[in-house]
Amino acid sequence: MTEHTPVDGANFIGGEWAPAASGATFVSVNPADPAEVIGTFPDSAAEDVHAAVDALTKGASDWAGTAPERRARVLEAAAAELESHASQLIEEMVREEGKTRAEATMEVGRTPMNLRFYAAEAVRSGGTTYPAASGSLVYTVREPVGCVGAITPWNFPLNIPSRKIGPALAAGNTVLFKPSEVTPLMGQRLVEALLAGGLPVEAIALVQGGGSSGAAVAADERVDAVTFTGSTDVGHAIHRQVGPQRRVQLEMGGKNPTVVLGDADIEMAAATVVKGAFGLSGQACTGTSRLIVVDEIHDALVDAIVERVAKLVVGAGLNGDVSMGPLASAAQLEKYRGYVASGLAEGAVLRTPEPESDHRTGYFARPVVFTEATPDMRIVHEEIFGPVLAVQRARDHAEAIYLANATRFGMSAAIITRDLQRAMEFAHASQTGLVKINQPTTGMAMNAPFGGYKASSTQTFKEQAGPSMMQFYQSEKTIYLTPTS
Numbered sequence: 001m002t003e004h005t006p007v008d009g010a011n012f013i014g015g016e017w018a019p020a021a022s023g024a025t026f027v028s029v030n031p032a033d034p035a036e037v038i039g040t041f042p043d044s045a046a047e048d049v050h051a052a053v054d055a056l057t058k059g060a061s062d063w064a065g066t067a068p069e070r071r072a073r074v075l076e077a078a079a080a081e082l083e084s085h086a087s088q089l090i091e092e093m094v095r096e097e098g099k100t101r102a103e104a105t106m107e108v109g110r111t112p113m114n115l116r117f118y119a120a121e122a123v124r125s126g127g128t129t130y131p132a133a134s135g136s137l138v139y140t141v142r143e144p145v146g147c148v149g150a151i152t153p154w155n156f157p158l159n160i161p162s163r164k165i166g167p168a169l170a171a172g173n174t175v176l177f178k179p180s181e182v183t184p185l186m187g188q189r190l191v192e193a194l195l196a197g198g199l200p201v202e203a204i205a206l207v208q209g210g211g212s213s214g215a216a217v218a219a220d221e222r223v224d225a226v227t228f229t230g231s232t233d234v235g236h237a238i239h240r241q242v243g244p245q246r247r248v249q250l251e252m253g254g255k256n257p258t259v260v261l262g263d264a265d266i267e268m269a270a271a272t273v274v275k276g277a278f279g280l281s282g283q284a285c286t287g288t289s290r291l292i293v294v295d296e297i298h299d300a301l302v303d304a305i306v307e308r309v310a311k312l313v314v315g316a317g318l319n320g321d322v323s324m325g326p327l328a329s330a331a332q333l334e335k336y337r338g339y340v341a342s343g344l345a346e347g348a349v350l351r352t353p354e355p356e357s358d359h360r361t362g363y364f365a366r367p368v369v370f371t372e373a374t375p376d377m378r379i380v381h382e383e384i385f386g387p388v389l390a391v392q393r394a395r396d397h398a399e400a401i402y403l404a405n406a407t408r409f410g411m412s413a414a415i416i417t418r419d420l421q422r423a424m425e426f427a428h429a430s431q432t433g434l435v436k437i438n439q440p441t442t443g444m445a446m447n448a449p450f451g452g453y454k455a456s457s458t459q460t461f462k463e464q465a466g467p468s469m470m471q472f473y474q475s476e477k478t479i480y481l482t483p484t485s
Contacts, residue, residue, distance in 0.1 A: 007188075041184040053223060062202060075169065097186070115162055218242055219241050253455065264416045271308065274309060285411055314364050414439060433459075445465075
C-alpha cells in the first residue's frame with residue numbers, strides 16, 4: 001500500500017468546519033490493517049446536532065427559494081467534482097470501508113451518476129391542475145418539506161448518501177447529514193464535493209459521531225423528515241422518535257433468499273449465488289444469505305458453490321488479486337464469528353474450512369457455507385451482514401416459495417430457473433420489495449424504485465427512483481383560485 005496521512009476530520013455547521021462542542025473525538029482505522037489510522041473525527045452529541053439544525057433553519061428559505069435550474073447546476077457540478085477526484089476517493093474508500101478496488105471503483109463511478117439523475121428532478125417536479133367550476137382554478141404546488149435528516153450506513157458510504165442528499169437538495173430542502181462512524185471520511189468527502197460544486201453553506205450540515213448523534217437528529221422536532229438506511233432495530237427506534245407529525249423513510253435489514261429449481265444450470269447458479277452472497281464481503285442489505293435448493297440438484301449445486309468459494313481470495317482491497325476484502329469493523333468480525341459458532345452449535349453442517357484458520361491482522365473473514373440449515377436456526381432467521389450462506393433443502397417449487405417467505409424480512413429475493421412460468425409465480429408470490437430472476441439478489445438499477453416489504457422497510461416512500469421518489473422530500477399544497485373583478 002502507498003503511504004497514507006491521517007485526516008483531521010471536522011463537522012460542518014453554520015458554514016464552518018469545526019470540532020465537536022465537547023472536543024470529543026473518535027478514530028477511524030483501516031479494517032485491513034487496524035494499526036493504520038484513517039483519521040480523527042468529531043464525536044458529536046446532541047449539542048452539535050442542535051447547533052446544526054439552528055443553522056439550517058436560518059438558511060432554509062434561501063435554498064428553498066433558489067431557482068430549480070440553479071439547484072440542478074449545483075448537483076451537476078458536485079458530480080463533476082467527485083469524478084475529478086475519483087482515484088483518490090477509490091483508494092480512500094478501500095482503506096476506510098474495506099471494499100475491493102473493483103467494488104470501490106463501481107461505487108465511486110455510480111455516485112456522480114446519482115447526483116446527475118436527481119439534478120434532472122429539480123426541474124421536473126411540478127403540480128397538477130384539476131377540473132373546477134367555471135371561472136375557477138384548482139391546482140397543486142410542491143414545496144420542500146424543510147430540513148431533512150439523512151442518517152446513512154457504512155457499506156455504501158457515497159452511493160447511499162447521494163441517493164438521499166441528492167433528491168433532498170433538488171427539492172429545495174436543507175440537509176443534516178449524519179454518516180456512519182465507520183466511514184466518516186467518505187461522508188466528509190461528499191460534503192466537500194457539494195460545497196465545491198457551489199452549494200450554499202446554509203443548505204447543508206455534517207455531523208460526525210456515533211449512535212447518540214443519530215438519535216439526536218431523529219429527536220429534534222425541527223427536522224421535518226428523516227431518511228435512514230441501516231439495521232432494523234435502529235430503524236424502529238428512529239420511527240418511535242419521529243412520531244406521527246413528521247416524515248420518516250426507513251430501509252432496514254434483509255434475510256434474502258435465492259431459490260434454485262431443478263432445471264437450473266448448475267455452474268451458472270453457483271456463480272450467481274457466490275456473487276450475491278460474498279460480494280462486498282456479505283455486507284449488503286440485499287446480499288444472499290439463504291439458499292433454498294430443490295432436492296434433485298442440492299448436492300451438485302452445493303459442491304459447485306464450495307468449489308468456487310475455495311477460489312475466493314480474501315485480503316486487503318488494494319491488492320489486485322483480491323476478490324473479497326475484510327469486514328468493515330471489529331464489531332462486524334465478532335458478529336460474524338458469533339453466527340458461525342451458532343450455526344455449528346445448532347447442528348448446521350460446515351462445508352467450508354474453519355474460519356478461525358485465518359490469523360492475519362485485520363478484520364478478515366473467510367466465506368462460510370452451511371448446509372442442513374433449518375428455519376429455527378439463527379443463521380436462517382437473523383440478519384448476519386457477513387459472508388455466511390445458509391443452505392436449505394426444499395422438496396419442490398411450492399415448498400421453496402414457502403421457505404423463502406418464512407422470514408420477518410422482505411428486502412430482496414431471487415430465483416434461478418429456465419421455467420418462465422415458475423419464475424413469474426415466484427415473483428408474484430414473493431413477499432419482498434425486490435425480485436431478481438436469474439440474477440443475484442444484489443445489484444439494483446439506479447433508475448428503478450428501491451425498497452423492501454415487512455421488517456425491511458416502512459413501505460411508505462420508495463428510495464432511489466420511481467414516481468413516488470421525490471414525494472418524500474416535498475409537501476403538496478392545493479390552491480383554489482377564483483378571480484374577482
